Amino acid sequence: MIHKDPDPATTIRRMVDGYQVSQAIHVAATLGIADLLADGSRTSDELAAATGTHPATLYRLLRALASVEVLHELDGQRFELTPLGQPLRSEVPDSIAGWAAFIGRPYYWQAWPGLLHSVCTGENAFQHVHGTDVWTYRSTRPDESAVFDRAMTSLSRRSNAALLAAYDFGRFRTVVDVGGGNGALLVAVLAANPGVQGVLFDQPHVVSGAASLLERAGVANRCHTVGGDFFESVPEDADAYILRAVIHDWDDDASIRILTVVRRALAEDGRVLIVERVIAPANEGRDAKFSDLNMLVGPSGRERTREEFAELLEASGLRLARVLDAGSFCVIEAASA
Ligand SMILES: C[S@@+](CC[C@H](N)C(=O)[O-])C[C@H]1O[C@@H](n2cnc3c(N)ncnc32)[C@H](O)[C@@H]1O
Structure with a gap:
């Protein structure tokens, strides 16, 4: 395959759409896909069975992640981890799995559209969106607190x-x-x-x-x-x-x-x-x-x-x-x- 640097408009569009890559990685991390691939390649159907997900739709997620080199797609809808995907495993020394599982959590994700409010007012987006601060929010939600602490x-x-x-x-x-x-x-x-x-x-x-x-x-x-x-x-x-x-x-x-x-x-x-x-x-x-x-x-x-x-x-x-x-x-x- 010939790799060509994309033109500026394509590059900036990909940056604009970066939230899609972020959420796709977050979902894969939440499902533990990288850990399931730690010992070698598996088919999309095998991964769907192991994660209790919808097989045809999981395949769409995995092939998108392969297009950005987090995974590599082999014949027969089979996937393996790339070097870029390795840190998504939870038991490697440079693991980023906990962070990836946290950063796309719906409550945290919902704060980011408040960035415009923050830039216009100097105020905190999370407080604006949720009416409370992150620490109070998590202190009453043990599951979210545990995900954050793991991150x-x-x-x-x-x-x-x-x-x-x-x-x-x-x-x-x-x-x-x-x-x-x-x-x-x-x-x-x-x-x-x-x-x-x-x-x-x-x-x-x-x-x-x-x-x-x-x-x-x-x-x-x-x-x-x-x-x-x-x-x-x-x-x-x-x-x-x-x-x-x-x-x-x-x-x-x-x-x-x-x-x-x-x-x-x-x-x-x-x-x-x-x-x-x-x-x-x-x-x-x-x-x-x-x-x-x-x-x-x-x-x-x-x-x-x-x-x-x-x-x-x-x-x-x-x-x-x-x-x-x-x-x-x-x-x-x-x-x-
Ligand atoms: C961004 S985390 C950093 C955690 C840790 N130092 C690290 O680097 O992984 C900030 C920490 O501050 C703690 N924290 C927030 N408010 C606190 C308070 N009022 N008193 C004590 N700890 C607090 C949080 O529970 C959280 O563990």
Whole structure:
């Protein structure tokens, strides 16, 4: 087959229609198609039987995914995973399966048409569409909360290795993971640093789902969980507080309130470690700039430049010590001012 770069009009039309690809991948992830193909190719009918779906219609989904190289179609309506499709498996180290299963959920998807409202008013789309914020919405819907926590675990696992390579957590006595979700990052930190104790802090309904991960990772004897509200308090007197993908969920006022609570709890000479994407210069950094729109639509937060982080820290009684690259994320290290 001869591959030719499409003309600009075709390229932009495909970008405009990108929501179709996103939803098609989401449906395949929800059905667990990639896991069903982990051991080799299967026919569309076999996959329909395994997923309880409508055979002829599942075939239409699969052939569309093969047209964008997520799958590869063989003779006889048989499909196999491509290298691009491999990360949709749930048990590979760089799995994106949890994220793909979350991002197209109807309630979250429904917030995105509110982007125009956000751009016109500066207001949060999710609140505009649903009349509540993402955290309240999910706290009363355990199934959605579990899907979201799995998405966070899936993203966290992908970035852990780079984070551990970039930052020496072994120098700390106790690390608190603030808004640590199901504990994927803290587990990795503790597993790599046998002398460190951990505290996983998140909303009560979130940390209640973490025990099995801590047990399975063999770190439960060095880690306990605390449920609470980081606008009120966080566990006291640790020498490191990690906030990974937490500050980007919040506007500046809310972020300063969280960071002030953390600063007050921080042991003398301790460190606050904000792990986030940092907004790149003009025309670069697609992931952070689209994540920024996702924050605008979903949780009402934003991605920030290095200078904006420095200002947030200063307003919270902290000072920026250094910024380290850790793959697609940065570690923004701060200490008491
Ligand atoms: C985007 S997730 C990031 C999770 C985890 N740090 C990670 O990187 O995978 C933000 C986390 O903040 C938690 N969170 C939101 N509001 C909170 C609050 N008021 N108090 C404590 N945790 C909260 C959520 O439950 C969620 O686990």
